Amino acid sequence: MEIYKRILKEALDKGFQEAIVRVLESERTMTKIANSEPSVVQHWRSLDIGLYLVKDKRIFIAEVRGLDPSGTEYTLNQLFSIADKLRESELYAPLPEPGKPVEVGNLVDKNIDKYIEDPSSLAEEVISTAHEERIDYIAGMIDLKHEKEYIASSKGFEGMHEYTSMESYIRAFAGEEGSGQWSTCSTKLRRDKLAEMARIAARYAVDSKSRVDIEPGIYDLILSPMVFGNLLDYISYMASGFSILTGMSMFIKNKPGDKVASEKFTLIDNPHEPELPGSRGFDLEGVPTIRKPIIEKGILATILHNSKTAAKFSASTTGNAGWISPEPWNLIVEPGDYRLEELISEVKKGILINNNWYTRFQNYVEGEFSTITRDALFFIENGEIKTAVRKIRIADKLGNILRNIDGLTKERYDVKWWEISYPTRAPYILVRGVNTSKHTI
Amino acid sequence: MLDLVEYAVKLASDLGASYGEARYHGINGFTIYTRNGNVMGSGITSRRGIAVRVVVNGALGFAATPELTRDGVRKTVEKAVSLAKAVSQLMKKPLRQDDSRLGRARYSVVARKPFDSIPLDEKVNYMTGLWRNIQGSTKEARIPVLTVTYNEWTEEKIIVNSDGGYVESSIPRITMYYNMVVTSPAKGSLQRWEQLGGSGGLELLEKWRLHEKLPEEVGRYEEILFKALPPPTDPVDVIVGSEIVGLVVHESCGHPSEADRIMGREAAQAGKSFIKPGMQGSRIGNEYATVIDDPTIPGSYGFYLYDDEAVPARARYLYKEGVIYEHLQNRFTAPFYNTRSNGAARAMDYASEPIIRMANTYLKPGDMSFEELLESVKRGVYIKSYMEWNIDDERWSQRYVGLEAYMIENGELKGYVRNPVLEVTTKSFYSSIDGVDRNLEFYAGTCGKGEPSQGVPVWFGGPNVKLKNIRLRSTVG
Numbered sequence: 001m002e003i004y005k006r007i008l009k010e011a012l013d014k015g016f017q018e019a020i021v022r023v024l025e026s027e028r029t030m031t032k033i034a035n036s037e038p039s040v041v042q043h044w045r046s047l048d049i050g051l052y053l054v055k056d057k058r059i060f061i062a063e064v065r066g067l068d069p070s071g072t073e074y075t076l077n078q079l080f081s082i083a084d085k086l087r088e089s090e091l092y093a094p095l096p097e098p099g100k101p102v103e104v105g106n107l108v109d110k111n112i113d114k115y116i117e118d119p120s121s122l123a124e125e126v127i128s129t130a131h132e133e134r135i136d137y138i139a140g141m142i143d144l145k146h147e148k149e150y151i152a153s154s155k156g157f158e159g160m161h162e163y164t165s166m167e168s169y170i171r172a173f174a175g176e177e178g179s180g181q182w183s184t185c186s187t188k189l190r191r192d193k194l195a196e197m198a199r200i201a202a203r204y205a206v207d208s209k210s211r212v213d214i215e216p217g218i219y220d221l222i223l224s225p226m227v228f229g230n231l232l233d234y235i236s237y238m239a240s241g242f243s244i245l246t247g248m249s250m251f252i253k254n255k256p257g258d259k260v261a262s263e264k265f266t267l268i269d270n271p272h273e274p275e276l277p278g279s280r281g282f283d284l285e286g287v288p289t290i291r292k293p294i295i296e297k298g299i300l301a302t303i304l305h306n307s308k309t310a311a312k313f314s315a316s317t318t319g320n321a322g323w324i325s326p327e328p329w330n331l332i333v334e335p336g337d338y339r340l341e342e343l344i345s346e347v348k349k350g351i352l353i354n355n356n357w358y359t360r361f362q363n364y365v366e367g368e369f370s371t372i373t374r375d376a377l378f379f380i381e382n383g384e385i386k387t388a389v390r391k392i393r394i395a396d397k398l399g400n401i402l403r404n405i406d407g408l409t410k411e412r413y414d415v416k417w418w419e420i421s422y423p424t425r426a427p428y429i430l431v432r433g434v435n436t437s438k439h440t441i
Numbered sequence: 442m443l444d445l446v447e448y449a450v451k452l453a454s455d456l457g458a459s460y461g462e463a464r465y466h467g468i469n470g471f472t473i474y475t476r477n478g479n480v481m482g483s484g485i486t487s488r489r490g491i492a493v494r495v496v497v498n499g500a501l502g503f504a505a506t507p508e509l510t511r512d513g514v515r516k517t518v519e520k521a522v523s524l525a526k527a528v529s530q531l532m533k534k535p536l537r538q539d540d541s542r543l544g545r546a547r548y549s550v551v552a553r554k555p556f557d558s559i560p561l562d563e564k565v566n567y568m569t570g571l572w573r574n575i576q577g578s579t580k581e582a583r584i585p586v587l588t589v590t591y592n593e594w595t596e597e598k599i600i601v602n603s604d605g606g607y608v609e610s611s612i613p614r615i616t617m618y619y620n621m622v623v624t625s626p627a628k629g630s631l632q633r634w635e636q637l638g639g640s641g642g643l644e645l646l647e648k649w650r651l652h653e654k655l656p657e658e659v660g661r662y663e664e665i666l667f668k669a670l671p672p673p674t675d676p677v678d679v680i681v682g683s684e685i686v687g688l689v690v691h692e693s694c695g696h697p698s699e700a701d702r703i704m705g706r707e708a709a710q711a712g713k714s715f716i717k718p719g720m721q722g723s724r725i726g727n728e729y730a731t732v733i734d735d736p737t738i739p740g741s742y743g744f745y746l747y748d749d750e751a752v753p754a755r756a757r758y759l760y761k762e763g764v765i766y767e768h769l770q771n772r773f774t775a776p777f778y779n780t781r782s783n784g785a786a787r788a789m790d791y792a793s794e795p796i797i798r799m800a801n802t803y804l805k806p807g808d809m810s811f812e813e814l815l816e817s818v819k820r821g822v823y824i825k826s827y828m829e830w831n832i833d834d835e836r837w838s839q840r841y842v843g844l845e846a847y848m849i850e851n852g853e854l855k856g857y858v859r860n861p862v863l864e865v866t867t868k869s870f871y872s873s874i875d876g877v878d879r880n881l882e883f884y885a886g887t888c889g890k891g892e893p894s895q896g897v898p899v900w901f902g903g904p905n906v907k908l909k910n911i912r913l914r915s916t917v918g
Contacts, residue, residue, distance in 0.1 A: 031528065032892055038528040042522045043504040044792055064488045065792075066507040075485050082483075085561040087569075090479035098904035120527045127531070139708035141892050151640045171709035174907075181709065220881060246476060247586030247622040247632065324474075338800050357712070358831035362842045362860060363632040365622055368916055374712065374834045392866075393840060396917050418710050418894065437862070439838045440912040441869040 003049075004150040005158070007072050010152055011053055014080050018054035018095050018155045020323070021204035022284060024048065027145035029116045031123045034172075036130075036137040038123055043116075043351065052284075052323045053079060054095075057088040061323055091324070095312035098157030099288040101281035105282060106274040109148075111189040116144045122194065129195045130172050133202035139199075140170035142194070157286030162326035163187055165277035169197050169417040171375070172205035177390070180204020181355045181375045183226065183417035187277050193414070197262070204354050208376035208388040215429035216392055216438040220406075222343055222380070225376050225413040225426035227356045231269065232331050233358065233421050234398065239294045241309030242325035243364075250367035250399055254300050261402035263298040264336065269320070271329035276414060276423040278330040285321040292318060295402075303327060303398070329423045336408025343407050351436070352378040352385065356394070357419050367398035395437040404432040442509070443609075444895035448521050448599045449493050449514045454603055456522045460538055462602035463514075466791035470594030471556070473565060476589055480565060486594070486825025490791030493518050496523035499535020501773075505792045514579070525853060539775040541782045543606035543751040550612045552642025558591045559643055566592065567646065571619070574652050578659040582625045582666055587655075590604060590618045598749070612744060613900060614619030614638065615645045619655070623662045631666050633658065633829060633844060638742035638898055639887030645740075660844060669859035670848075672913040676877070678821035679863065679911045680814060681847065683882040685827050685841050686804050686903035688719065693867040694732040695799040695901075698759040698767075699838035699890075700774035702797075710892050712834025715867065716765055718777075723765050726871020729807070729906075732760040734769065736784065736800030742885045743800035743899040745787070750795060752784040763871065768796050789895035794864060796891050804903030807877040814907055816852035816877045822861055822913060823847045829916075840864045842916060859906075862914035870881075876907040 001259035004023040008093065024132040030042045040406050049072055051062040059080045110327065115122055122142050130138045149161040169183035182200040184193040223231070238249035254260055271279050271289035282288055285307055293301040303313065306321030325427050338391040359371035370393045378385045394401075446463040453461025455458070470486040490507040491514055502525025560618045566591050573583060595613045600606060616638035624630040651766070655862060681689070697714035704718070735756035736745045746754050750772050760765045769785035770778065774797065786795040801844040822841035831838040846858040865873070883902035 018621060027526065030892065032706075034708055035533075035704075038500060038531050040501040040503055040792060040794060041524040041528050043502075043524055045504075045506055045508075045516070045520075046792070058480075061482060061484035063484070063488045066487070066509065071489070075487060079485060082561050086473075086482040086565060089482050091481050102644060106528045110614050118524070118527045120531060123528060124531055132442050137705070139705060141709065167465070169584060169709060173708070244588075246588045247620060253583075315671055357834060360831050361632075362827045362829035362844075362916060363630060365624070365630045368829070368860075370829060370831060370840060371837070372831045372840075384631065391838060393831070393838075395634070395840075418892070437840070437864060437914060437918045439864045439866050439869070440838075440914060441865050441873070 002133040004152045007049065008152045008154065009074065011076055014076050015053050016053045019194045020052040020285065021152050022050040023150045024147060026145060028118055028145040029119050029139055030143040031119045032141045033123060033127065034139045036127050041119065049328045055083040056087045057092040058083055059089040059092060086295045091316050093308045093310040094177055095153060095286055096287055096317055097156045097308040098153065098155050098286035101159050102271050102272060102288050104279050104281050106272060107187045107279055109188040110143050112164040112166060113146055115189060116146060119144060125191065125196045126194050126198050129198040130170060130202040133206050135172045135174040135202050135205050138170050141168065143167040152283065153286050155286065155302060159282045159286060159433065161280050163277060166190060167416050168194055168197060170201045172202040174205040175209040177211045178205045178209035180208065180313060181226065183415045185414050185416040185423050186275055187279055189223065204376035207428065210388045211388045214379055214389040214392060216436045218433050219348045219436055221431045221434045222347065222350060222352040223429050223431060225415050225428065227353050227430045229415045229420040229424040229426050230359055231398065232424055235293060236331055236422065238326045238364065240304045241313055242328045244303065245291065245309065245312060248364045250365060251300060252365050256300050256303060258300045259298050260300045260399065261295050262300040262405035264408065265295060265336035265402065265405045266293060266297055267295045268293050268332045268334065269328040269330065270332045273330050273332065274331040280329060283321040284323055287319045287321065289315050289319040328422055331422050333408065333412065333426045335410050335427050337410055338407050338409050340409050340428050343383060343409055343428055346378045346407055346430060348382060350380040351389065352380060369398055370395035381413055393437045394434060396435040401431050401434065406430050408434045443599055445447040445509060445511065445514050446599050448511060449491060449518050450517060450601050450603050452518045453495045453522060455762050456518065458497050458522055460496040460603055462494045463491055465599040467597040468594060468790055469655065470592060472590065473568060473591045475568045475589045478569045488790050491517065492788065492791045493521045494794060495521045495525055496536055497522055498529035499532050500525045500529035503535055503794045536770040536773050537776055539781050541752045541772055543604055544747040544753050545607045546747060546866060547609040547748050549610060550640050552737050554643035556613065556642060563831065569667035571651055571655055572649060575656050575659045578656040579663040580625065582663040584659060585622050585624055587619065587621045592616045597902055600749055600751050601884060602751060604618035607685065608747040609753045612640050613642055614640045614742065622688065623659060623666055625666055628666045631662050633662060634828065636813050636885050639740050640742060640744040641651065641740055663858045665845065665859065669857035671915050672822060672858050672861035676912045678818045679905045679913065680818065680823040680865065681820065681908060681910045682825035683880060683903050683905050684884050685824060685907050686831060687884045687901035688841065689870060690732045690804050691799060691802050691901035692840055693870065694759050695734055698769055700768040700770045700778065700796045703768065704777060706775060707890065713889050715835045715837045721764055724763055725760055725765050725868055726763040727874055728762050729874040729877055730763040731758065731805035732802065733758055733800050733805060733810050734802045738801045739898045741801040741883065745800065748784040748786045749788050750770045750782065750786045752782045754784040757783050769799065771797050771837055789897050793891065793895045798890065798897050799888060799899050801823045801900040803883065804877065804906065806879045806881040809876060809878045811878045811880055811905055814876055815849060815903055817907065818849045819851060821849040822858050823849055824861055824863060837867050839867065860916040861912065862916060864914055873908040873911065874906055875909040877904045880904050
């Protein structure tokens with residue numbers, strides 16, 4: 001795979017002063033399931049080319065999908081011809097010196113290749129495992145991928161990152177109202193994780209069959225890793241220097257060292273966890289990745305940076321590039337010391353929430369948001385689950401949620417799905433005094 | 442390119458597919474990003490490839506490739522067929538397509554002012570000028586951030602299927618996004634994000650008048666920050682502005698009317714629908730509740746004349762005078778309803794399967810003027826725009842938090858209201874409508890659905906709508 005070096009040479013010969021070329025070569029099969037049968041099986045063999053180019057401090061990004069080499073040549077010509085008509089980027093900073101990529105290792109499982117060719121037995125297993133409970137049907141998907149990423153930069157960096165991934169989520173339905181959802185992810189083909197996912201989703205569906213209405217108000221909430229994982233997406237997005245610069249962060253008013261959360265809460269970005277598919281040894285600027293706390297014992301510890309946002313903040317890159325916007329790799333919440341039953345026993349009046357979706361902000365700077373629950377919810381009174389209840393919204397400030405964390409389980413789950421963008425390892429989490437809301441008519 | 446697409450369809454049949462479909466799908470786009478009057482960067486997107494869908498033994502297979510050669514297409518068709526065959530053993534109900542009359546046509550949208558009719562530096566000046574224009578629009582408040590994104594793109598398709606469909610199309614579109622924050626140390630902050638979009642060319646920029654609109658908005662947002670009062674706690678009449686009405690009909694009529702969602706195909710992703718099979722003809726609201734989805738509106742962001750299964754597009758009456766009337770169908774859902782597709786299948790790009798999507802969804806306007814609508818309210822709230830919203834996964838309980846909102850007293854606007862929350866069920870909304878004005882306005886969005894998630898361009902809109910007797914909530918802020 002020398003194409004990336006050739007394109008880099010072409011870009012520099014053309015007259016761009018700095019360049020990074022990224023070539024993604026992947027093979028992927030996704031089986032979608034609905035009504036406990038496959039609704040479609042999708043396959044992609046892709047070659048995606050990304051270009052980061054600089055001429056006289058003007059920054060250009062190009063995405064070219066296609067194997068026709070004239071495509072990148074055309075794009076380079078097109079960008080070069082317009083370069084002088086743009087202005088210098090306010091984000092411009094010279095590319096950083098590349099470092100030696102970290103050897104993460106153990107990110108490829110050849111077993112996955114076999115199931116990319118024919119995933120039918122995995123689909124069958126997931127369906128049959130879920131149906132061991134008295135459910136009606138399941139929906140979901142199993143996504144298998146093998147990807148190689150090649151990066152070359154004008155700073156002399158050359159790197160190759162290869163990994164496989166298994167991502168899956170299942171939603172089980174039982175009776176008129178019962179439903180439960182769970183997800184999993186790994187760099188390996190993990191049948192045990194698929195089976196655990198199917199069982200948890202099915203169990204939640206069965207347990208939430210008979211529901212009653214609940215009045216909105218202030219409750220202690222136990223958020224499952226699925227729910228908290230979704231909120232972590234927004235928390236980590238807001239911890240990006242780019243989000244702060246563009247007014248999309250509640251941390252706009254904060255600096256590292258500020259207390260922003262309960263001291264019981266620590267969130268790590270760990271790109272070196274071989275089990276999680278976001279792991280990698282170098283970022284998109286060729287900088288070695290590092291494990292770092294984003295929030296440590298309640299203190300904002302790290303703003304995620306690439307070289308450009310770092311320059312704006314007079315800081316150093318954290319190895320999280322993103323050519324424009326820095327991003328986390330794997331989000332890991334440090335565990336607590338509770339078992340789930342013990343966490344429930346800490347609640348006088350509260351709700352345990354299996355899943356949520358549609359998180360939207362009135363104002364990112366203030367952290368004002370709401371999200372609507374879906375799947376199983378259980379009302380907790382005096383330390384015991386009393387009954388399954390119907391949907392309700394969490395409608396509060398994200399800052400309040402972080403500050404009011406009061407307990408976490410020891411056991412954590414690796415989750416990723418539609419509403420969780422980054423591979424996430426999270427426990428169940430108890431948040432005190434959260435505002436909930438519901439339709440008035 | 443047509444020969445490759447036709448080759449794919451023929452090969453699918455030769456390999457035993459009962460249905461074969463191939464789509465060349467190319468997207469070429471150019472983007473400029475600015476922040477506070479400075480260019481951050483610009484970008485080019487070029488995605489070209491061929492998507493193949495096949496039905497084998499009643500199972501659906503999809504494969505896509507960017508390799509635009511006979512060999513690349515052959516491997517892709519073989520993969521789609523072999524995967525469909527492999528999972529077909531798990532199928533309980535084999536898929537079949539309807540017998541829709543399919544198009545054989547070519548069409549294109551012709552921009553009045555093509556993308557290259559204005560030099561690039563003028564486009565840059567246009568964008569950076571927006572920051573200059575809002576300076577001086579506030580008295581005390583600061584504007585720490587204004588980001589603006591400009592995106593022009595052309596979508597080209599060649600669609601061929603084994604039932605005789607053949608459609609070539611080319612559609613240019615422009616979309617812009619802006620995000621602004623207005624702050625005051627004493628009063629906190631307020632944020633506004635909006636997307637604009639349409640099919641056509643640079644004439645859209647003239648229509649959007651952003652250089653006039655943004656300074657006016659900033660001034661109002663400062664007033665809201667300093668002067669707005671909490672919403673009333675007792676039930677009042679609420680005039681819902683067309684921007685919110687558009688979102689309401691998109692979320693609580695368009696999405697639940699997607700036949701694939703009703704049949705459970707998206708149950709683990711975007712969810713199911715409160716509309717169950719057999720509910721066509723059931724009442725969902727009063728006589729004002731007529732919602733139409735029409736892909737054929739000229740200039741619209743969701744414009745098309747044939748869908749990605751080559752079915753001719755037409756207006757669909759999803760709710761008609763308060764009754765659940767017609768669902769959005771593709772050729773594979775229609776047989777379950779003993780009907781034919783109404784042309785709702787669309788894919789985001791070559792790497793995406795065509796699924797049922799809305800195009801341009803709107804509530805039918807009435808005859809009144811806005812002033813007449815206002816005069817009919819003794820005490821109430823007018824919510825003109827929003828930021829936060831969401832709806833549950835069956836499209837029943839929905840929430841919209843107003844940004845620009847006013848008290849109404851005796852038919853007149855009196856002062857600002859801070860963050861009024863309209864939180865209602867779908868049936869309550871459509872049953873509480875007490876009047877609609879004649880001002881039909883459309884708003885642009887990128888609608889997400891599917892796995893992998895596909896964002897497609899849509900418009901949603903409506904007139905201003907009066908709701909009777911609604912209890913509003915406040916936010917925690």
